[in-house]
Amino acid sequence: MIASIGWHPVAASSDLPTGHVYQTQLEGQALAVWRSAEGEVNVWEDRCPHRGVRFSIGVAVGNELQCQYHAWRFASGSGACTHIPAHPTQKPAAVIRATIFPVIERGGLVWTRVAEDHSEGTVPLVRDGVVMRALPVNRPAATVEAALLAAELTGATFFVQPLAEGQSVIRGIARDEASLRTLDSALERLRRQLEADHAVI
Amino acid sequence: MLLYDNAMLPECYAVRLLSGLLGVELDLKTVDCYPGRQHREEAFLAINPLGTLPVLDTGDAFLRDWLAALVYLAARYDSSARWLPTADAGRLAAVQEWLSIARLLQSSAGAARLHDSIGMATDIERRRREAHDLLRMTEKHLWFGERGGDDWLVAGAEPTIADIALFVHVILSEEGGIARMPYPAVRRWTERLRRLPNFALMGGVFPMPALDASRTLLSETECQAASAQSATH
Numbered sequence: 001m002i003a004s005i006g007w008h009p010v011a012a013s014s015d016l017p018t019g020h021v022y023q024t025q026l027e028g029q030a031l032a033v034w035r036s037a038e039g040e041v042n043v044w045e046d047r048c049p050h051r052g053v054r055f056s057i058g059v060a061v062g063n064e065l066q067c068q069y070h071a072w073r074f075a076s077g078s079g080a081c082t083h084i085p086a087h088p089t090q091k092p093a094a095v096i097r098a099t100i101f102p103v104i105e106r107g108g109l110v111w112t113r114v115a116e117d118h119s120e121g122t123v124p125l126v127r128d129g130v131v132m133r134a135l136p137v138n139r140p141a142a143t144v145e146a147a148l149l150a151a152e153l154t155g156a157t158f159f160v161q162p163l164a165e166g167q168s169v170i171r172g173i174a175r176d177e178a179s180l181r182t183l184d185s186a187l188e189r190l191r192r193q194l195e196a197d198h199a200v201i
Numbered sequence: 202m203l204l205y206d207n208a209m210l211p212e213c214y215a216v217r218l219l220s221g222l223l224g225v226e227l228d229l230k231t232v233d234c235y236p237g238r239q240h241r242e243e244a245f246l247a248i249n250p251l252g253t254l255p256v257l258d259t260g261d262a263f264l265r266d267w268l269a270a271l272v273y274l275a276a277r278y279d280s281s282a283r284w285l286p287t288a289d290a291g292r293l294a295a296v297q298e299w300l301s302i303a304r305l306l307q308s309s310a311g312a313a314r315l316h317d318s319i320g321m322a323t324d325i326e327r328r329r330r331e332a333h334d335l336l337r338m339t340e341k342h343l344w345f346g347e348r349g350g351d352d353w354l355v356a357g358a359e360p361t362i363a364d365i366a367l368f369v370h371v372i373l374s375e376e377g378g379i380a381r382m383p384y385p386a387v388r389r390w391t392e393r394l395r396r397l398p399n400f401a402l403m404g405g406v407f408p409m410p411a412l413d414a415s416r417t418l419l420s421e422t423e424c425q426a427a428s429a430q431s432a433t434h
């Protein structure tokens with residue numbers, strides 16, 4: 001397992017088909033992740049600056065994200081509002097923009113960071129492989145990381161995405177396609193143990 | 202055909218949705234179950250002693266189960282057998298398996314939604330846990346399906362009534378406090394479904410533009426330029 005400071009994988013490249021807005025969280029920050037028609041990946045706060053509606057129920061249209069509620073559109077890259085249907089002839093004010101986060105796409109994963117402190121941390125160099133299915137676990141990231149280390153699973157590199165209080169997602173890059181199902185089942189077993197240890201009933 | 206219907210119930214929505222996709226016209230008769238409690242009145246109990254909605258009056262029979270109504274509509278009106286693959290034993294059984302999962306979603310996610318929306322008494326935490334267990338299973342199935350090129354619950358090029366039956370409960374899950382964020386492959390599948398032509402909506406279900414339409418939007422400026430040009434000619 002590789003621990004990375006600040007930067008975390010929050011989606012797989014394959015999670016972002018045309019038109020789709022992927023919904024996730026990092027350290028309590030709600031995120032909307034999407035790919036423009038030109039292939040640029042965006043990680044934005046999952047919140048429309050108009051009325052605060054989640055961007056992730058909207059749709060990516062070409063190189064813009066269109067909000068589900070009043071169909072305001074926001075540009076890939078800058079997050080600037082480009083179009084307000086109620087005022088089709090006016091250019092939206094420059095201050096209306098989505099909150100954007102830095103993005104690096106590497107190893108088939110989309111990485112970002114949301115922490116205020118920008119001084120430290122890089123995206124680790126990852127070996128090429130096959131991106132595994134993301135597995136959400138209802139346990140804190142530190143607990144999941146410790147359990148992954150103890151489990152000594154081989155054949156993949158794992159990363160733990162801290163979602164919010166008490167929740168995380170295990171992501172991984174497997175060496176080959178053939179081991180995907182086996183590793184997925186191993187992670188599911190690990191999750192059952194972790195969540196059972198903590199079961200309310 | 203007459204559907205005893207209620208606009209807010211996912212089970213009624215499933216029947217309206219499939220009939221729209223099949224191009225079958227239904228007459229709707231609204232039964233006000235909340236707050237009207239018309240589903241407990243003698244007139245309705247005479248039609249359906251269970252007091253549940255929807256009921257599909259086919260002219261020959263009253264179908265009192267929403268999944269039975271889906272089976273009936275597909276078997277009767279879809280001559281291509283795309284929605285209910287009756288001639289393929291393996292796929293037909295797979296459809297039935299998912300219909301059973303849809304029933305479990307009704308009693309978990311569906312119950313949680315009724316709890317949150319109209320105060321129906323239930324063990325809410327337990328219902329949510331049950332729904333999440335089903336969604337976890339569905340997520341795994343759909344994720345590996347996507348890798349193998351399968352877009353729908355049952356392997357094959359086209360969706361089946363299984364997709365419709367699960368969809369109506371999945372898409373309204375957040376109204377019962379069941380987040381869909383942990384289920385990205387499920388979220389993508391709900392978008393693929395919503396992009397089908399003639400896909401009916403209900404309150405709380407948002408439209409997805411067809412991908413062709415979004416490509417048209419993409420070149421909107423070109424369209425404007427073109428129309429401006431043609432206007433000058």
Ligand code: FES
Nearest residue numbers: 048050051067070
């Ligand atoms: S809330 Fe997004 S456009 Fe109004």
